[in-house]
Amino acid sequence: MQKDRLKIAVIGGGSSYTPELIDGLIRYYDQFPVTELILVDIEQGADKLRIIGDLAQRMITASGKPIKLHTTMDRREAIRGADFVTTQIRVGMLDARSRDEKIPLSYGLIGQETTGAGGFAKALRTIPVILDICREIEELAPDAFLINFTNPAGLVTEAVNKHTKVKSVGLCNLPIDTKMQIAELYDVNQEDLFIEMVGINHLNWTTKVVIDGKDQTEDFLKKIAGASGFSMKNIPDLEWDSQFISSVGALPCAYHRYYYMKDEMFREMNSKFQETGKTRADDVKEVEAELFELYKKPELVSKPPQLEKRGGAYYSEAAVQLMKSIYNDSGDIQVVNVRNGGIISCLPDEVSIEVNCVIKSDGPHPISLSKALPPQIRGLLQIVKAYEELTVQAAVFGDYNAALQALTIHPLIGDEQLAKSLLSEILVQNEAYLPQFKNA
Structure with missing residues (x-):
């Protein structure tokens, strides 16, 4: 894909995450020589875009890199x-996220940005906008790769793959x-570490750990059993039970706490909400306000190091490494969201999965799994994927029945009357962003 001119368009350029991306483009410029970088946003984000644009230009100027x-x-x-x-868009901005988190809490359910009823609401708002963007890519840049960091990333990737011709990677x-955390645990370089991850976005398992060619999976599971860590900044760091980890036979990702520790996670969230009236969205608003004051200087x-509080740590590493590898036809291995195509045999071919892929100039190539998934992984994976399939159908077509079934079968809801009440409130609270449901 080597070219004299290399253009990147960032949709949602006024995001507080953007300095992470700029940092990565500067650091990897010699391997990924961007000549033109366009930051685009909507009118409501004009002030943030101006602030981010000014900071980005200062960063580029200070680096001496010839990026326009x-x-x-x-x-x-x-x-x-x-x-x-x-x-990297947020349809409805942080106010919508706040509603996504608070509506489920009012029903005694976990309210989270990408998981359960909150993630469902976000998907309904986001997928149609992403598909509009894809139609413009098909018309104006048909050879471009879409690198989607917008949550819920797996649902967005599946919608794009099912309903457009765009070359998309979630x-x-x-x-x-x-x-990075496993490498730090073993005090080794990442280059000497191979991990196999399998599942879907925000529901994947680390099933294999190999260091310097030696399988350390069993030792790794013993090390993490009963320990904290291996979480994200936006997820409470509750310890994994040693017997439970042993029975899973793999490291669940941080978001599994919402499924495996459902009651405890709800108590954590609800206690904070009852005491302060705040959820994670409200915390993020405060962090963003602080960040944009810094960005103005x-x-x-x-x-700034404060950006790590936003939960976007290593975004630039993931995004730029992926684009750099496609550009250079690197053939290295990265974990990304792609079409299944038979890699996970218990899921339909056309759905999105999150697995190890070899990154070439024509995009990611999923790697076959080292072993079949055991039932304790397969069962949860299949039902959450079924929820995702129904949610994509609901978001694209305004299909009320699909929406109702999606909420009903989700493990964090699981009750048809509760699902019906939730769905009604979600549709009402998000009416301005859900024209596909006008006849629902």
Whole structure:
């Protein structure tokens, strides 16, 4: 894919995450020489885009890298002729996220941005907008890769793969963060470590750990049993029970705590909400306000360490490594969201999965699993994937029946009357963002 000119369009350029991306593009410029970078946002994000654009330009100028930066509200012009389009959008902004978290809590359920009823609501708002972006990519940059970091990333990837011709890869910072933590645990370089991850976005398991060619999976599971760690900044770091980890036979990702420790996680969330009236979304609003005050400072020419509080740590590593590997036809292994195509035999071919892939110039190539999934992994995976299939159908077509079934079968809900009440409230609270449901 080597080219004299390399254009990247960032949809949602006014995001507080963007300095992470700029940092990565600067650090990896010699292997991924971006010539044109376009940050685009909507009118409601104009002020943030201006602040981010100014900071990004200061970062680029200080680095001495010849990257031409532009900011715009014209999404079509940003996409036109791009080699890569990245998406990091939040439809409805943080106010919508706050509702996503608080509505389930009012029903005695976990309220989380990407999991359960909260993730469902976000998917309904987000998928149609991403598909609109994809139609513009098909028209204006048909050879471009879409690198999607917008949550829920797995659902978005599945919708794009099922309903567009865009070359899409879903991305999450959880896999790269997990690999970094395992490397730190064993005090080894990441280059000497191989991990096999299998599942779907925010529901994957680390099933194999190999260090310097030696399988250390059994030793690794003993080390983490009964220990904290291996969580994300937005998820309470509750310890894994040693007997439970042994029975799973794999490391569950941080988001599994919502399934395996459902009652305890709800108590943590609800206790905070009852005491303060706040959820994680409200915390993020405060962090973002602090970040944008920092971003305004003319002396700031690098990403501030406070950005890690936002939960976006290593975003630039994941995003830039992926684009760099495609650009250079590297053939290295990364964990990304792609079409299943028979890799996980217990799931349909056309759904999205999150697995190890060899990254080539034509995109990711999923690697066959080292062993079949045991029932304790397969069972939870299949039901959550069925929920995702129904949610994509509901989001694309405004299918009320699919939406109702999606909520009913989700393990964090599991009751048809509760699901019906939740769905009604979600549709009412998000009416402005859900025109596909106008006849529901």
